[in-house]
Amino acid sequence: MKTLSRKDEIISVAAHLFNEKGYKAVSMRDIATALDIKAASLYNHISGKQEILSEIILKVAEEFTVGMEKVVDENSSAIKKVEKVIELHIDITVNHSEALAALNNDWMHLEDEDLKAFVKMREDYEENFRSIIKQGIDAGEIKRYHPEVILFSILSTLRTLYLWNQKRGKLDVNILKKDMVSVLIKGIV
Amino acid sequence: MKTLSRKDEIISVAAHLFNEKGYKAVSMRDIATALDIKAASLYNHISGKQEILSEIILKVAEEFTVGMEKVVDENSSAIKKVEKVIELHIDITVNHSEALAALNNDWMHLEDEDLKAFVKMREDYEENFRSIIKQGIDAGEIKRYHPEVILFSILSTLRTLYLWNQKRGKLDVNILKKDMVSVLIKGIV
DNA sequence: GTCTATACGAAGATAGAC
């Protein structure tokens, strides 16, 4: 447990509100009220609303980037790598559920450099995942479906995991990993 | 091809803009500009911004409700019903991709009666899907995983299908149905 | 059915006192 700086507190409270109502629907006054201060006081700690959004989204986006690079560099089968990616998503979801809401829903409200950086990270991430799947197909480990259908099915489930995690309240992480990996890879029949 | 009334035109243009930027980030002026008229003129056709959102979301939500009821009333196996639900989603996605963006991202900005109606429809829909899955498990057609994990995996893929449909530009619908059904039901290995 | 003009409130943000 480290002490949160005032800036971290602001970001944390903002992430919570963005998660509930969306970036555009939350005002600086809303954020200030939740912290029991006035809106003007926020500007002693952050440059503006944009900075709050960037901090929330880019921080967690970098976790995905780093995690994916680790998986890619592993010396293991494609299926094993897919499993590792699924586990990566589950771990990040459990720890940063609210930041993921902003990442998924409000990334388009990033501006200029931050927007470019985010889009690049997301594209690289998808491309890495796509390669893993294609390698799996070529190696005969994965069925020869349209790779985009496979990529999309898995990724869309993983990307909305944060919603489910919030609604169904924290099923045990290890059970979740086990069943989720099975369902996504081995199917339900 | 039927002729669009001015109201329908407004709703259609608004859906397109909501899809790109989100409900809260689109102003009445934006909608008017896209139609080459002034914002004040919109109010001759609709009562306000809220009405536009309701029309977009509730219309497509009802399509899901009706479609799901048909599937539930069918006399067929649980797996066959799951397939039918997947096809229902694909059909609606292909025809109402932009409305689905609003439904997924902006439903929380509905108000009062409309919000209540939407939440009820969504809950009923999920409950029907959950029942189908449980019946499948009890009948031995579906593997005995946590039913919520199965429900969530399939539903999250189907709910974000509109994103993929927009990005990867209209893969042939029948190929999509075939591969999607296979991947979701039979897995990838 | 669309326009101009306008009311009214809420938004992000800054200046300067304490």
Place this chain on the structure above:
DNA sequence: GTCTATCTTCGTATAGAC
């Protein structure tokens, strides 16, 4: 570090002329 006061812009919406 927080406050009050304030600026400016932008939002939804209405009234009434054409």
